[in-house]
Amino acid sequence: MEVSATWKKIEELSNRFFHSDLFILIMAFLSVSGWVISVWADGAWVYFLFIMIIMTIFMLCTCPDSTPIFALMFFMLPTANIKAQEQFSNYAWLIYPCIVLVLSIVFNLIRFKPNFKEVLEPGKMRKTTFSMFLILIPMILGGLFKWWRNWTWMLIYAALFIVLSFAFIYFLAVGKDKIKDRRKLIKTLMKMMVAAGLVVSIQIIVFYINLGSFQALMTCISDKGLNLGWGSPNPVAATLILYMPANFYFIISKNKYTFLFILKAALEFMLMVSASSRGALLFSTIGMVILSVYVFIKSENKLQMTFTFGAVFGVAIGIFVGFYQTFFHTIIERLSSFGMDDNGRFDIYLYGLNVFLRHPVFGSGWDFGIGLQHVNFSPYLFHSTIIQIAACSGIVGLLCYAYYYYARYRTFFIEKSPYCYVLLACMWIFEGYAMIDPILFFPPTFFIQLLIMSFVMEMQVDDSYCRAFKENGRVMNGIRKQSK
Secondary structure, three states, rough: OOOOOOHHHHHHHHHHHHHHHHHHHHHHHHHHHHHHHHOOOOOOOOHHHHHHHHHHHHHHHHOOOOOHHHHHHHHHHHHHOOOOOHHHHHHHHHHHHHHHHHHHHHHHHHHHHHOOOHHHOOOOHHHHHHHHOHHHHHHHHHHOOOOOOHHHHHHOOOOHHHHHHHHHHHHHHHHHHOOOOOHHHHHHHHHHHHHHHHHHHHHHHHHHHHOHHHHHHHHHOOOOOOOOOOOOOOHHHHHHHHHHHHHHHHHOOOOOOOOOOOHHHHHHHHHHHHHHOOOOOOOHHHHHHHHHHHHHHHOOOHHHHHHHHHHHHHHHHHHHHHOHHHHHHHHHHHHHHHHHOOHHHHHHHHHHHHHHOOOOOOOOOOOOOOOOOOOOOOOOOOOHHHHHHHHHHHHHHHHHHHHHHHHHHHHHOOOOOOOHHHHHHHHHHHHHOOOOOOOOOOOOOOHHHHHHHHHHHHHHHHHHHHHHHHHHHHHHHHHHHHOO
């Protein structure tokens, strides 16, 4: 597509802006501002989201490297502050800019022509690319031969995963020749995650302040009453444990602001604890302790880390002793009252296994349970990723997703880097928690974010490295056979 010199100049300036830290800060500012203003002015957030969508549309029309769209994927959900009394119909007009967003993606394809042929060529196709096609099978065939289906929602979920698979392959094609510095991409992603974690933290603090009194805060924590409009305590805690480890990325290398990232991680951990989510607390505590030790060993800022961690632990112990009967007593009493109680999860898991046994091959379908819960836009939530996959898509789903996870995480062990292991920690801590809570598939926001992370990791490893790794595997297998 031929364009004028003026438009090329616009594209050049646009590329500089959308691939800058300023763009990430603006998106974070719009997200938190829209949410905070909506605390007092219902529905104001939608106009800030509108601005974010318009900016993304312009980016897609002017940037050959369209990875800045990832910012929308991280900041879109935390922007929403939906009150119970609000009607979703009030936001129906937002469908129009979303349609334009889709059209801008089409324009991007026509204008910049990403090279799909190289990505999809059978002899060169990466395992991650193949795995994205593979998970379409359980999403489309889930519930096959079942006598009753909610076909509307089944088609919606199937279409969603078709779009996600295409999007992943599109970005792989973009990464071939449009992304100038693929190594820089992981740092950009970490900046987005750090900013998104800050947005959520500010929202929680504003929510607590808006309660009006310390006693109301204690009651909210005790009753697990945190509600940010876009998420209840468990999804909010899940968001924090996904973003928290990203702070450690900026602690490894020499950095005079290391102490700020440690303090931010400590604040996010404390806010996560206040959500009273036992699962999030369990997996994040284990994960963050291991990550902290690893980063301390690898970091160039050991002295600064020692003083800052020491100060954090000192303050934590002081608060624990001084406010045990109030704040900490509220949290500890609630968590200890449950102890190792499954809170009904074991019954849900058994129900999921029974559903799986009734439909063992293709499962009960991803529309299973829609209309039977308090929300009719979500399938039945089995509170575990593996149970959800087994119940909804059967043995076929389990096999396809097993390969999908293998293809996703093998990349981390090709590119052995402390920075990549921080990203791995973000994903593994979250995925561990997802094994006991329904946070991965519904809503699909988290699945999309993990997909972005796996793409970014994929970009750290070039094709020649992948082929060398594959060839090395063949050689090793040959040596083993000869030794036998």
